[in-house]
Amino acid sequence: MMQTIRSIKKMQQVARKIAAEGKTTALVPTMGFLHEGHLSLIRRARKAADIVITTIFVNPAQFGPREDLSKYPRDEKGDIRKIRKAGGDIVFIPKATDIYPDDFQTYITVERLTRSLEGESRPRHFRGVTTIVAKLFNITQPDVAVFGQKDLQQAYVLKQMANDLSWPIKFVIAPTVREKSGLAMSSRNKFFSPEQRLEACCLYYALRTAEAMVKSGVKDTVKLTKEMRAVIRATCPTAKVDYIALSKPTSFLPVYEVDRGTFCLLAVKVHGVRLIDNMKLR
Amino acid sequence: MMQTIRSIKKMQQVARKIAAEGKTTALVPTMGFLHEGHLSLIRRARKAADIVITTIFVNPAQFGPREDLSKYPRDEKGDIRKIRKAGGDIVFIPKATDIYPDDFQTYITVERLTRSLEGESRPRHFRGVTTIVAKLFNITQPDVAVFGQKDLQQAYVLKQMANDLSWPIKFVIAPTVREKSGLAMSSRNKFFSPEQRLEACCLYYALRTAEAMVKSGVKDTVKLTKEMRAVIRATCPTAKVDYIALSKPTSFLPVYEVDRGTFCLLAVKVHGVRLIDNMKLR
Numbered sequence: 001m002m003q004t005i006r007s008i009k010k011m012q013q014v015a016r017k018i019a020a021e022g023k024t025t026a027l028v029p030t031m032g033f034l035h036e037g038h039l040s041l042i043r044r045a046r047k048a049a050d051i052v053i054t055t056i057f058v059n060p061a062q063f064g065p066r067e068d069l070s071k072y073p074r075d076e077k078g079d080i081r082k083i084r085k086a087g088g089d090i091v092f093i094p095k096a097t098d099i100y101p102d103d104f105q106t107y108i109t110v111e112r113l114t115r116s117l118e119g120e121s122r123p124r125h126f127r128g129v130t131t132i133v134a135k136l137f138n139i140t141q142p143d144v145a146v147f148g149q150k151d152l153q154q155a156y157v158l159k160q161m162a163n164d165l166s167w168p169i170k171f172v173i174a175p176t177v178r179e180k181s182g183l184a185m186s187s188r189n190k191f192f193s194p195e196q197r198l199e200a201c202c203l204y205y206a207l208r209t210a211e212a213m214v215k216s217g218v219k220d221t222v223k224l225t226k227e228m229r230a231v232i233r234a235t236c237p238t239a240k241v242d243y244i245a246l247s248k249p250t251s252f253l254p255v256y257e258v259d260r261g262t263f264c265l266l267a268v269k270v271h272g273v274r275l276i277d278n279m280k281l282r
Numbered sequence: 283m284m285q286t287i288r289s290i291k292k293m294q295q296v297a298r299k300i301a302a303e304g305k306t307t308a309l310v311p312t313m314g315f316l317h318e319g320h321l322s323l324i325r326r327a328r329k330a331a332d333i334v335i336t337t338i339f340v341n342p343a344q345f346g347p348r349e350d351l352s353k354y355p356r357d358e359k360g361d362i363r364k365i366r367k368a369g370g371d372i373v374f375i376p377k378a379t380d381i382y383p384d385d386f387q388t389y390i391t392v393e394r395l396t397r398s399l400e401g402e403s404r405p406r407h408f409r410g411v412t413t414i415v416a417k418l419f420n421i422t423q424p425d426v427a428v429f430g431q432k433d434l435q436q437a438y439v440l441k442q443m444a445n446d447l448s449w450p451i452k453f454v455i456a457p458t459v460r461e462k463s464g465l466a467m468s469s470r471n472k473f474f475s476p477e478q479r480l481e482a483c484c485l486y487y488a489l490r491t492a493e494a495m496v497k498s499g500v501k502d503t504v505k506l507t508k509e510m511r512a513v514i515r516a517t518c519p520t521a522k523v524d525y526i527a528l529s530k531p532t533s534f535l536p537v538y539e540v541d542r543g544t545f546c547l548l549a550v551k552v553h554g555v556r557l558i559d560n561m562k563l564r
Binding site (some may be wrong): 020104107113114134135138162164165166168 | 290294298301302304385386387388389390391392393394395413416419420421442443446447448449450546
């Protein structure tokens with residue numbers, strides 16, 4: 001029987017009891033409106049620990065003032081059903097007023113890793129992410145935490161935070177799940193019409209182009225990004241590229257030549273919806 | 283037998299084992315060079331949990347560039363002996379390079395509570411304190427943490443941090459221990475000659491003056507601080523007052539009239555040594 005918990009205190013008591021029984025736990029933090037990508041994280045967590053705790057919390061602190069917090073999609077009933085089917089043991093769904101009481105004033109900042117890409121485009125975004133995940137760590141006390149590669153910079157920022165502040169938690173970064181078309185699964189895909197959804201594949205096509213070019217021997221990042229921009233323009237003429245970057249997760253600063261461990265990361269606004277994606281090139 | 287642990291990993295393993303045995307732990311974080319004040323915290327911790335973990339770490343991150351990190355007194359052997367006698371079970375003494383590896387870049391900021399008093403006088407000080415204590419929480423995983431009232435703002439900033447980030451830790455704030463003269467115990471007192479040590483009592487005399495005035499019905503904080511300054515000048519003519527504040531620990535902002543829950547806090551430089559002290563006035 002899957003257990004749904006809404007109180008912080010109750011969740012902490014349950015976590016304590018699990019630890020005292022000598023069982024291990026894996027945490028999958030989500031903002032709900034779950035898709036196959038999330039479910040793959042839950043199944044991955046299933047293999048990593050005795051008890052899988054999935055959290056659902058649309059975290060206001062990680063949305064900017066002009067971002068889509070209020071229209072972020074929600075479907076709690078559907079989510080609970082999906083988590084149960086994917087093998088979750090506990091769902092933790094806290095209230096925003098419990099997570100952020102009136103006198104809340106503490107934030108965690110990871111410095112260098114957050115200066116570029118998502119951190120540059122979305123000021124305070126990572127501060128919101130690190131702070132909520134730290135809270136979820138302290139509330140659920142997991143041995144393992146599972147994050148998706150789609151949010152690559154986020155996963156590495158959180159790993160840095162956990163290492164720097166010595167949370168005894170093992171990190172698992174699970175591969176991005178894609179639709180048949182190649183489009184990376186995202187709760188925000190629901191905003192697209194079928195035609196727009198095809199155009200949203202521009203991120204994937206651009207990444208595959210870069211991958212193919214690198215395979216054929218191209219290393220120059222200027223050439224790669226130029227070609228990627230052309231692919232995006234051809235697939236979705238109205239797309240607005242926020243960034244296309246070639247970086248390693250150790251710094252997320254630009255590399256000028258692709259070598260081992262280089263990822264391509266990009267953020268593109270497609271019909272008003274900001275999408276991100278990434279792929280390891282070598 | 284008291285156990286001395288120097289490795290973060292080992293400390294985490296031991297903490298995990300203690301939790302799995304169903305035992306509770308109390309943490310007393312210190313910077314070493316222990317005096318009766320620290321030992322009273324250890325004895326208080328002794329009453330609060332099954333296992334008392336004392337940590338010794340002179341934390342570079344909480345010292346400013348012009349502060350006294352390099353001359354901060356140390357006496358590891360003496361400290362270990364004193365902790366054993368006071369009833370400690372575990373001493374954790376990490377290396378600075380393990381606590382802050384080269385790529386360290388994560389900091390915790392408590393916002394409102396750190397804007398005044400120590401936070402105003404010592405930029406980044408509290409950021410260093412919150413970050414190291416968060417690490418110690420994650421390494422030692424205590425059920426209770428014991429802090430001294432002498433560092434009143436620090437204790438409340440840490441409590442705010444723990445509440446905001448949901449560490450399941452109970453806070454105990456233990457009373458300030460004083461020498462016979464009234465001087466609050468401090469590792470920094472060792473820098474004084476016997477004559478200077480007498481002058482260092484100016485903080486205590488000023489606090490007792492304020493206490494007496496409040497008892498006799500004075501509520502006006504301007505009157506109180508004026509009189510306190512006079513007492514300090516009379517006791518130690520060369521003293522430099524950094525601040526004298528009447529505040530409540532809920533905000534550490536100035537109150538204009540003393541009422542229930544008001545503390546007097548002050549920081550004074552005596553012969554080149556910065557001292558702090560405080561007292562509850564009502």
